[in-house]
Each structure stands twice: as structure tokens, then as C-alpha cells.
Amino acid sequence: MTAAATRHPDLIDHTSSARAWLTANAPATSVAARDAHDVSVFHNLSHDVESALIDELRAWQRTKFDGGYAALSWPSDLYGAGLSAEYEDAFKQAEAELVPLPRHELISVTVNLIAPTIRLYASEHVRSMLLPGLLNGSLLACQLFSEPAAGSDLANVSTRAVREGDDWIVSGQKVWTSGAQFADWGQAIVRTEPGSTGSRGLTTFVIPMNADGVDVRPVRQMSGGTSFNEVFLNDVRIPDSYRLGEVGDGWAVTRATLGFERANASNKKGVGGSFDQLLELAARTDSLQHRDVRAQLADVRMREVGAEVALRRDKRARDAGEAPGAAGSMRKLQWVTRLGIVSDLARTMLADKLIADDGDPGTFSWNAHVLGAPGYRIAGGTDQIQRSIIAERHLGLPAEPRAPKPSRTESTK
Numbered sequence: 001m002t003a004a005a006t007r008h009p010d011l012i013d014h015t016s017s018a019r020a021w022l023t024a025n026a027p028a029t030s031v032a033a034r035d036a037h038d039v040s041v042f043h044n045l046s047h048d049v050e051s052a053l054i055d056e057l058r059a060w061q062r063t064k065f066d067g068g069y070a071a072l073s074w075p076s077d078l079y080g081a082g083l084s085a086e087y088e089d090a091f092k093q094a095e096a097e098l099v100p101l102p103r104h105e106l107i108s109v110t111v112n113l114i115a116p117t118i119r120l121y122a123s124e125h126v127r128s129m130l131l132p133g134l135l136n137g138s139l140l141a142c143q144l145f146s147e148p149a150a151g152s153d154l155a156n157v158s159t160r161a162v163r164e165g166d167d168w169i170v171s172g173q174k175v176w177t178s179g180a181q182f183a184d185w186g187q188a189i190v191r192t193e194p195g196s197t198g199s200r201g202l203t204t205f206v207i208p209m210n211a212d213g214v215d216v217r218p219v220r221q222m223s224g225g226t227s228f229n230e231v232f233l234n235d236v237r238i239p240d241s242y243r244l245g246e247v248g249d250g251w252a253v254t255r256a257t258l259g260f261e262r263a264n265a266s267n268k269k270g271v272g273g274s275f276d277q278l279l280e281l282a283a284r285t286d287s288l289q290h291r292d293v294r295a296q297l298a299d300v301r302m303r304e305v306g307a308e309v310a311l312r313r314d315k316r317a318r319d320a321g322e323a324p325g326a327a328g329s330m331r332k333l334q335w336v337t338r339l340g341i342v343s344d345l346a347r348t349m350l351a352d353k354l355i356a357d358d359g360d361p362g363t364f365s366w367n368a369h370v371l372g373a374p375g376y377r378i379a380g381g382t383d384q385i386q387r388s389i390i391a392e393r394h395l396g397l398p399a400e401p402r403a404p405k406p407s408r409t410e411s412t413k
């Protein structure tokens with residue numbers, strides 16, 4: 001009997017008991033339940049409704065934690081169940097099908113990106129202070145990475161932290177911080193070596209978002225919602241124990257978080273615009289005979305199947321213990337390209353019905369897809385950056401020209 005054959009029944013048992021558990025424990029409905037025609041890419045909710053949704057998601061995370069389903073692939077001595085990624089994915093798939101709650105990026109950032117980073121790099125004190133809360137929904141965390149002059153070139157951050165006894169004083173500005181207005185903690189990359197440039201001299205910390213000097217200002221995006229924020233850090237005092245990794249190793253810590261982000265980037269089930277929804281739209285708008293519509297529909301379906309294949313290949317590699325490599329970048333690029341093609345097809349079918357709501361259900365709602373989809377071509381690393389990663393790390397092409405690293409004497413001037 002092969003290993004796969006011996007493991008298979010366990011996975012099937014696990015999936016069916018997970019489904020039974022989900023059916024028994026899932027909330028019946030949600031304050032922000034998506035209507036049948038909602039194909040939005042970002043939340044366009046009022047602050048109060050979004051806040052109520054976050055509370056529901058926190059409560060659901062707690063239920064999963066108490067039921068042993070919040071961290072299936074984490075070690076059993078660290079709040080997890082010690083199972084492989086396959087089991088976790090099977091649970092997530094069943095959850096997407098059986099639980100009526102909309103997703104929220106902040107939960108995924110907390111559980112899939114920041115909790116694993118803290119597990120790897122935080123002091124024992126911070127691990128025991130934060131990990132249970134991050135996994136059970138009582139604490140949510142955002143990424144304080146990008147700055148007005150440091151996005152793709154993240155190593156260019158200028159927010160600084162200055163040591164004062166056992167504390168650090170953090171000052172600067174972060175931007176595009178998703179979910180900061182609801183977050184309890186933020187993971188920040190800051191410059192701790194005065195005068196250093198690039199990836200040297202950076203350190204990563206966790207910062208309580210309710211600390212004195214943290215000022216969060218929502219940014220309204222063109223699709224209507226306020227998914228992200230500017231965060232001003234005005235002389236925020238934090239203890240040295242909130243440091244992740246060594247002083248000066250912030251770049252490695254942050255890259256680990258970005259690696260988790262890429263690995264999760266195309267798992268956004270429930271983000272609008274599937275083949276089935278487009279097919280339904282084509283039938284309703286009488287567009288199925290249109291040659292371009294049929295070709296674009298076929299393209300979307302092919303890409304959906306391609307994404308499933310890439311996901312399975314990725315999972316097999318992960319289960320075999322392979323490092324993430326450029327696979328996450330390829331999957332993210334495939335996903336956002338598909339989002340764009342979905343928007344194009346909606347435009348082909350709906351034309352001016354996308355411009356104003358004439359009351360015809362399921363037509364103007366695609367406007368939220370068209371206006372939201374481009375955001376994911378930027379979030380978590382732009383398309384161009386993903387292409388460079390694939391070119392250099394997967395295809396082995398020559399690296400793009402980069403500024404030479406400064407010598408130690410230069411960087412400490």
C-alpha cells in the first residue's frame with residue numbers, strides 16, 4: 001500500500017468530521033452577508049457594519065480555536081494539531097462552503113502571516129503573550145510595512161526606532177495599512193541603524209495599535225470602502241522585548257512574512273467574479289452568442305482550472321518540505337491576471353450598465369469588481385515585482401540591476 005493510500009482514509013475521515021463540526025457550529029448568518037449579486041473585490045462597508053463583521057469573525061475564530069481547528073498545521077504543543085497542509089486546506093475548503101461569513105483580510109493577515117512570523121522570531125515572552133490571542137481571534141494584527149517612499153522598494157523605509165534604555169522610540173509614517181483601524185497590534189519594519197540604507201540596519205517590532213502616539217487615518221479607495229489606512233507613529237515607546245529577531249535582522253524577518261503572504265495570496269476564496277457567476281450573467285444579458293464573450297468565458301474557465309492544478313502542485317511541494325520559492329509569485333500573478341480578465345468580460349457584457357445603477361439586479365454590482373480588481377495587482381507585491389521574482393528565482397535569469405550595497409563605513413556615516 002502506498003503512503004498516499006494509507007493517508008487517504010484519514011484525510012477523508014478528517015474532512016467528514018470537519019464538515020459535521022462546521023455544520024453544527026457555524027453561525028447561521030452574518031451582519032454583512034453578501035447578496036447573491038455581490039462580486040466586490042474589497043469591502044465597501046460602513047465603519048459600523050465592518051466593525052460588526054470583524055466581531056463576528058473574531059467570535060468564529062474563537063469557536064474554531066476551541067474546537068481545535070484554528071491552527072491544524074501548527075505543532076500540537078503550540079496550539080495546533082500537527083497535521084499537514086493538506087488537512088488544513090481540506091478544512092478551509094469545507095469552511096468556505098459551509099460558513100456564511102464573508103472573509104476579511106485582517107483575519108487572514110493575523111492568522112496566516114503575522115502569527116507564523118511571531119512563532120518564528122518573537123521572544124518567548126511575546127510568543128506566549130500574543131500567539132493564543134492571534135489564533136483565537138481576540139487579537140488582530142496588521143502589517144506596518146509600506147511607506148510613502150517605500151513600497152516595492154520596501155528596504156527603503158525611513159521610519160526609525162531609537163534605543164532609549166530598555167525601550168525603543170518609534171517615529172515615522174506607514175501607509176496602505178490594511179485593517180489598521182481594527183487591529184490590536186501591528187508588525188512594523190523600521191530603521192534602527194542611523195544613516196544605514198537599503199536592507200541593512202532594519203529591525204522588526206510588534207507595536208500595540210493603542211499605544212500613545214499611534215494615529216490611524218483611513219484612506220478611501222475608488223471602489224468606495226476604506227480597507228486601508230495611513231498610520232502615523234509619533235514617538236511611540238515600546239519595550240525591547242517587542243522586537244522580532246535580532247537588531248539589524250529586520251529584513252529577513254519581514255521577508256519571511258512576505259513569503260507567507262505570497263503563499264496565501266491566491267487562496268482568496270469568496271473574492272468575487274467566478275466563471276459560474278459570469279456564465280449566469282451571460283445568460284441573463286443574452287450575451288452567450290457573442291463570439292468574444294464565449295472566448296473570454298473559455299479563457300476564465302481555463303485559468304480557474306489552471307489555478308486548481310497549480311494549487312495542488314504547490315501543496316504537494318509544501319507537503320514534501322520544499323521551500324516556497326517562486327511558486328507563490330506565480331500563483332499570485334495567475335490569480336490577479338484572472339481577476340483582470342473577469343473584469344474585462346464583465347465590461348464586454350455590461351458596457352454602460354457599469355456606469356450607473358439602473359436598478360437591474362446583478363449588473364451595476366460588477367462595478368465594484370472592475371474598480372477593486374486592480375488593487376490586488378499592487379497589494380502584496382506588484383505584478384512587475386512578482387515577474388522579477390519568477391525570472392530570477394525560478395527561471396534563473398540574470399538579476400535586474402540594483403544599486404550596489406553601501407560599505408559598512410558608508411552606512412554608518
Ligand SMILES: Cc1cc2nc3c(=O)[nH]c(=O)nc-3n(C[C@H](O)[C@H](O)[C@H](O)COP(=O)(O)OP(=O)(O)OC[C@H]3O[C@@H](n4cnc5c(N)ncnc54)[C@H](O)[C@@H]3O)c2cc1C
Nearest residue numbers: 143144145146151152153176177178375378379380382384
Ligand atoms: C489593496 C492593498 C492593500 C495593501 N495592504 C498593505 C498593508 O496591509 N500593509 C502594507 O505595508 N502595505 C500594504 N499595501 C501596499 C503595497 O504593499 C504597496 O502598494 C506595493 O508594495 C507597491 O508599492 P508602492 O505603492 O509604493 O508602488 P511603487 O513601489 O512606487 O511602484 C510604482 C510602480 O513602479 C513599479 N516598480 C517599482 N519598482 C520596480 C522594479 N524594481 N521593477 C519593475 N517595476 C517596478 C511597480 O510595479 C509599480 O507599477 C497594500 C496595497 C494595496 C493596493
